[in-house]
Amino acid sequence: MVAIADSVPKPAARFRFILDRRDVLGSLMVGPAILYVLLLVGVPFLMAVYYSLSAYTIYDPSWSFVGLDNFEDVVADPVFRQTLYNTFIFTFGSQLLGLILGKFGALVLLRPFPGRKLVRALVILPWAVPIALATVAWQWMFDSLYSVINWTLIALGVVTRSDAPNWLGTPHLAMLSVIVVNAWRFFPFAIVIFLAGITAIPQDVLDAATVDGAGFWRRNYQIIMPMILPIVAVGLIFGIVFTFTDLSIVFLMTMGGPVGATSVLGFSGFQTGIVSGDVSHGAAISLFMLPVLFVVVVAMLRFIRRREI
Amino acid sequence: MAAVVTRDIVKKFGEVPAVNGISLNVPNGEFMVLLGPSGCGKTTFLRIICGLEQQTSGDLLIGGNVVNDIPPRARGVAMMFQSYGLYPHFTVRHNIAFPLKTQGAPGAEISKKVEWASQLLGIGHLLDRRPRQLSGGERQRVALARALVREPTALLLDEPLSNLDAKLRTSARQEIRQFQQRVGVTTIYVTHDQVEAMGMGDRIAVIDRGQVRQVGTPSEIYNDPADRFVATFVGAPPMNIVARNGGYLGFRPENFLPKDMVKDAAFTEFKFRVDRSEYLGSERIVYGTLEGFDAKDVVTAKLPPAHVAEEWIRPGEWHPFAVRDAALRHFDNDGKRTSRH
Numbered sequence: 001m002v003a004i005a006d007s008v009p010k011p012a013a014r015f016r017f018i019l020d021r022r023d024v025l026g027s028l029m030v031g032p033a034i035l036y037v038l039l040l041v042g043v044p045f046l047m048a049v050y051y052s053l054s055a056y057t058i059y060d061p062s063w064s065f066v067g068l069d070n071f072e073d074v075v076a077d078p079v080f081r082q083t084l085y086n087t088f089i090f091t092f093g094s095q096l097l098g099l100i101l102g103k104f105g106a107l108v109l110l111r112p113f114p115g116r117k118l119v120r121a122l123v124i125l126p127w128a129v130p131i132a133l134a135t136v137a138w139q140w141m142f143d144s145l146y147s148v149i150n151w152t153l154i155a156l157g158v159v160t161r162s163d164a165p166n167w168l169g170t171p172h173l174a175m176l177s178v179i180v181v182n183a184w185r186f187f188p189f190a191i192v193i194f195l196a197g198i199t200a201i202p203q204d205v206l207d208a209a210t211v212d213g214a215g216f217w218r219r220n221y222q223i224i225m226p227m228i229l230p231i232v233a234v235g236l237i238f239g240i241v242f243t244f245t246d247l248s249i250v251f252l253m254t255m256g257g258p259v260g261a262t263s264v265l266g267f268s269g270f271q272t273g274i275v276s277g278d279v280s281h282g283a284a285i286s287l288f289m290l291p292v293l294f295v296v297v298v299a300m301l302r303f304i305r306r307r308e309i
Numbered sequence: 310m311a312a313v314v315t316r317d318i319v320k321k322f323g324e325v326p327a328v329n330g331i332s333l334n335v336p337n338g339e340f341m342v343l344l345g346p347s348g349c350g351k352t353t354f355l356r357i358i359c360g361l362e363q364q365t366s367g368d369l370l371i372g373g374n375v376v377n378d379i380p381p382r383a384r385g386v387a388m389m390f391q392s393y394g395l396y397p398h399f400t401v402r403h404n405i406a407f408p409l410k411t412q413g414a415p416g417a418e419i420s421k422k423v424e425w426a427s428q429l430l431g432i433g434h435l436l437d438r439r440p441r442q443l444s445g446g447e448r449q450r451v452a453l454a455r456a457l458v459r460e461p462t463a464l465l466l467d468e469p470l471s472n473l474d475a476k477l478r479t480s481a482r483q484e485i486r487q488f489q490q491r492v493g494v495t496t497i498y499v500t501h502d503q504v505e506a507m508g509m510g511d512r513i514a515v516i517d518r519g520q521v522r523q524v525g526t527p528s529e530i531y532n533d534p535a536d537r538f539v540a541t542f543v544g545a546p547p548m549n550i551v552a553r554n555g556g557y558l559g560f561r562p563e564n565f566l567p568k569d570m571v572k573d574a575a576f577t578e579f580k581f582r583v584d585r586s587e588y589l590g591s592e593r594i595v596y597g598t599l600e601g602f603d604a605k606d607v608v609t610a611k612l613p614p615a616h617v618a619e620e621w622i623r624p625g626e627w628h629p630f631a632v633r634d635a636a637l638r639h640f641d642n643d644g645k646r647t648s649r650h
Contacts, residue, residue, distance in 0.1 A: 211382075
C-alpha cells in the first residue's frame with residue numbers, strides 16, 4: 001500500500017494551514033482597508049482637530065494652542081452662519097428633488113416600453129459624467145447672456161428678454177441652480193436605489209394589494225414606500241453625506257456667490273483654510289460638518305433598524 | 310357571494326394562448342377546483358377572474374354582471390396567493406384590516422370584522438405580530454383571514470397549500486374546506502395536486518393546455534374520465550391505457566387484479582408478465598406488461614392488503630389477471646371516451 005498523504009502534518013508544517021483559520025484570514029483581509037482608513041482618514045482628521053485648536057496659518061506655522069477660540073470666531077461670524085444655513089438648504093433641497101425625480105424615474109422605467117434599455121443606460125449618464133464637465137455645461141445653460149433656459153422661456157412667451165432671470169446672479173436663483181444641478185447629478189443614483197427596492201418586492205404582495213382594493217396611490221404610499229424605506233434611507237445617507245461635504249458644484253458654478261448666497265461648508269473651509277491660508281479657521285469650519293453628519297447618520301441607522309422587516 | 314361564470318375566455322401572451330377558451334359555471338357557494346399540470350393556464354385563468362390580467366377575449370360574469378372592464382378593487386373578489394402575499398411591514402391586525410380600509414369602512418366595523426375573522430381562524434393571539442414572526446401555517450391562516458374579512462363575492466385560492474409541509478397540508482385542507490362551508494362563499498381553488506382536488510372540491514375542472522378537459526364531481530372525474538388526459542392525470546398510479554383495435558382500453562390499477570380475486574361474472578382476462586413490484590405498506594404496486602399488447606404499454610396493478618405480504622408475485626413470472634367489464638373504459642384513437650369499440 002502506498003501512503004498518499006501524511007495523516008498527521010509534520011511539526012515543521014505548523015503554519016501550513018494558518019490561512020484556514022477564520023480569525024487569521026479575516027484579519028489579513030481586512031487589514032489593508034483598516035490601515036488605509038487610519039492613514040488617509042484618521043490621521044488627517046486628528047490633524048484637523050489639532051489645527052482647529054491652534055493658531056496655525058501658512059504665514060505663521062506655529063502650533064500654539066488657543067483652545068476653542070477659532071470656533072468662537074467662526075460662530076460669531078454672520079457669513080459663516082449663512083454658510084451653515086446654505087449647506088442645509090443645498091443638501092436637503094437637492095436630496096428631496098433627487099428623490100422625487102428618482103421615484104418617478106423608477107416608476108417610468110419599471111414599465112416596459114420600446115427603447116427602455118437604452119433609456120436606462122442613458123439615465124445613468126449624469127452620474128457617470130465627470131462633474132467638472134457637466135457643471136461647465138450647466139454654467140452655460142444658466143449664463144446671464146447665453147442661457148438656453150431663458151431662450152426657451154422667452155420663445156414660449158413666459159418671460160420677456162428684459163426681465164429674463166439672471167440665474168447665477170440672483171441669490172435665491174443661484175441657490176436654486178446649484179440645487180438643480182446637484183439633484184440632476186444625484187437622481188440616477190436615486191433611480192437605481194428605487195428600482196432595486198421596488199423590484200425586490202414580491203409580486204404576490206403587490207397583487208394582493210391590488211385585489212384587496214388598493215389603487216395606484218395607496219399601493220405606492222402604503223405598500224411600496226414602507227417596504228423600500230430601509231434601502232431608500234441607506235441611499236439617502238449616502239446622498240446627504242456626499243452633498244453635505246461637497247464643494248465641487250458650488251466651486252465650479254458660482255464660487256459661493258453672489259455675495260455668499262451659495263457658499264457651503266466645504267467651499268468655505270477650502271477658501272479660508274487653503275486659499276487664504278488660515279488653516280486653523282478653515283479646519284474649524286470644516287469640523288462643523290462632523291456633529292451634523294454624525295447626528296444624521298445615527299438617526300437614520302436607528303430609524304432603519306426600527307423599520308427593518 | 311355570487312356565482313362566477315366565464316364564457317369562452319381566451320388569454321394570449323403574444324401569440325401563445327395561455328388560456329384557450331374556458332367556459333365555466335361556478336354556482337353560488339360552490340367549491341370548484343381547477344386541476345391541471347404546471348403551465349396549463351389555471352393560474353392565469355384565476356388572475357383573469359380577479360382582474361390582475363385582462364382576457365384577450367371572452368366574458369366574465371360575477372353575480373350576473375359582466376365585469377370585463379371593472380378593475381380588481383371593484384370586483385369584490387378576494388384572492389389568496391401561493392406565497393400568501395402578506396404585507397411584511399404591517400402587523401397581522403393591520404394585514405387583515407387592509408382590505409376593509411381600502412373600502413373606507415368605519416373604524417368600529419373594521420375592528421369588529423377583524424375580530425370575527427381572527428376568531429374564525431383561531432389567530433386572535435397573533436394580531437400584534439408581524440408576518441415574519443409567524444410559522445408557515447399561521448401565515449396561511451392570516452392570508453385566509455385577510456381574504457375572508459370583507460366577505461368577498463368569490464374567494465380565489467392559488468395553490469395555497471404548496472408552501473406547507475406534508476403533515477400540515479392535510480389538516481389545512483380540512484380547515485379550508487370547513488371555513489368554506491361555514492362561510493358559504495363561492496370558491497375557486499387552483500392546484501396541481503389531485504389529492505387536494507379530490508378531497509376538497511364539490512366539483513373539479515381538469516385543465517390542460519388552456520382548455521377544460523372535463524368538469525365534474527370527484528367521482529365522475531375519477532370513474533368516468535372524459536378522455537385519456539383526465540384518465541392518466543387523475544389517480545396514483547394513473548389509469549392503465551393499452552392500445553387495442555385502433556382505440557385504447559383503460560382500467561384503474563386497483564381494478565386490475567389476480568383472476569381469482571375478481572368476483573363479477575363479466576370480466577376480461579389478461580396474461581400479466583410481472584417486471585417489478587413495490588411494497589408500500591398498505592398496498593403493493595406491481596409493474597408489468599400484458600400478453601398480446603404492445604410491450605411499451607406498461608401496466609400497473611395495485612394489490613389490496615390481503616396480497617401485500619405475499620411474495621407469490623415475482624419478476625419474470627406470468628400470472629392470470631382480470632378486470633371487471635364494468636371497470637373497463639374505452640377511448641377512441643383521439644383519446645376521447647367512447648362507450649365501446
